[in-house]
Amino acid sequence: MDLKEYLSNVENLVDKTLFRFLGDAPGDLNKASAHLLLAGGKRLRPALVMLAAGAIDKKAPDRIFPAALALEMTHTFTLVHDDIMDKDSLRRGVPTVHTIWDEATAILAGDVLYARAFDLICKATAEPAAQVRAVSMLANACAEICQGQSDDMSFEKRDDVSRGEYLEMVRKKTGALYAAAAGIGAILAGASPPQAEALYNLGMTTGIGFQIQDDLIDLLSSRDGSGKDRASDLRAGKQTLIAIVAREKGIDLAPYRKDLTDDEIDAIITELQDAGVIDEVKKIAHDLVVNAKKGLSVIPESEEKRLINEMVDFFVTRGF
Numbered sequence: 001m002d003l004k005e006y007l008s009n010v011e012n013l014v015d016k017t018l019f020r021f022l023g024d025a026p027g028d029l030n031k032a033s034a035h036l037l038l039a040g041g042k043r044l045r046p047a048l049v050m051l052a053a054g055a056i057d058k059k060a061p062d063r064i065f066p067a068a069l070a071l072e073m074t075h076t077f078t079l080v081h082d083d084i085m086d087k088d089s090l091r092r093g094v095p096t097v098h099t100i101w102d103e104a105t106a107i108l109a110g111d112v113l114y115a116r117a118f119d120l121i122c123k124a125t126a127e128p129a130a131q132v133r134a135v136s137m138l139a140n141a142c143a144e145i146c147q148g149q150s151d152d153m154s155f156e157k158r159d160d161v162s163r164g165e166y167l168e169m170v171r172k173k174t175g176a177l178y179a180a181a182a183g184i185g186a187i188l189a190g191a192s193p194p195q196a197e198a199l200y201n202l203g204m205t206t207g208i209g210f211q212i213q214d215d216l217i218d219l220l221s222s223r224d225g226s227g228k229d230r231a232s233d234l235r236a237g238k239q240t241l242i243a244i245v246a247r248e249k250g251i252d253l254a255p256y257r258k259d260l261t262d263d264e265i266d267a268i269i270t271e272l273q274d275a276g277v278i279d280e281v282k283k284i285a286h287d288l289v290v291n292a293k294k295g296l297s298v299i300p301e302s303e304e305k306r307l308i309n310e311m312v313d314f315f316v317t318r319g320f
């Protein structure tokens with residue numbers, strides 16, 4: 001099985017399960033909490049949970065599948081809240097939750113998803129001690145995500161954010177949940193401490209690369225391609241790695257903190273490409289992935305390990 005087929009199978013399984021349990025949920029709050037979940041998505045975090053589990057025990061993915069759903073619930077809760085804070089109107093090709101209902105309902109919808117995630121992870125079949133470690137790992141990841149989002153918002157008021165500060169913010173905001181996905185899958189499957197640590201670290205490092213790629217997609221992809229508002233980071237003045245490298249090369253992106261036409265976006269993309277900003281940012285993401293894969297030497301060779309390596313590469317090539 002190649003990676004594309006594997007991810008498609010996981011996506012279909014997650015989608016069918018979510019529709020079965022949430023597709024006709026009664027009441028506005030249930031509908032609001034299900035809205036983004038049912039809008040689709042690549043389901044990469046559930047896939048990583050299941051691959052990490054399968055790399056340890058081929059029979060584990062079926063019994064720990066609720067934990068894979070828990071990671072998708074957690075991810076979606078962060079999206080619902082992020083869209084409120086960022087005032088975004090489009091996500092996964094559909095209107096955001098707060099634009100259909102209202103901000104108060106969207107906040108509560110995110111909270112519902114957060115609670116359901118912990119309920120689901122407790123339903124995975126595993127040793128009690130492993131379940132406790134998995135729940136603790138998810139709780140810590142959620143705290144890290146909140147801190148990362150807070151840092152991200154505070155960076156919007158500064159124009160001197162360093163590469164190191166950005167990477168630490170992304171480690172918390174995005175890396176922590178991918179680390180939890182890989183680590184939880186491994187722990188629930190019965191991994192040894194070195195194996196669980198290796199998969200956790202791989203998730204963390206590649207999660208950082210994933211976010212860098214996400215920033216590139218936000219700028220370079222069309223609205224139809226990304227499913228989000230085009231160049232929303234640029235308009236919001238977010239201190240992405242793109243903005244930081246651009247500043248280092250003498251390009252000021254502050255004038256673009258406004259509503260932009262497609263022609264204006266195309267013009268700044270051309271300027272960034274000509275200055276080598278885009279290529280440098282892509283290389284940073286690529287180098288992170290290369291280093292991340294080196295830590296998997298403690299994991300036995302298997303189809304699951306091969307797919308993990310392919311998935312890691314996909315993290316920094318998707319979208320284009």
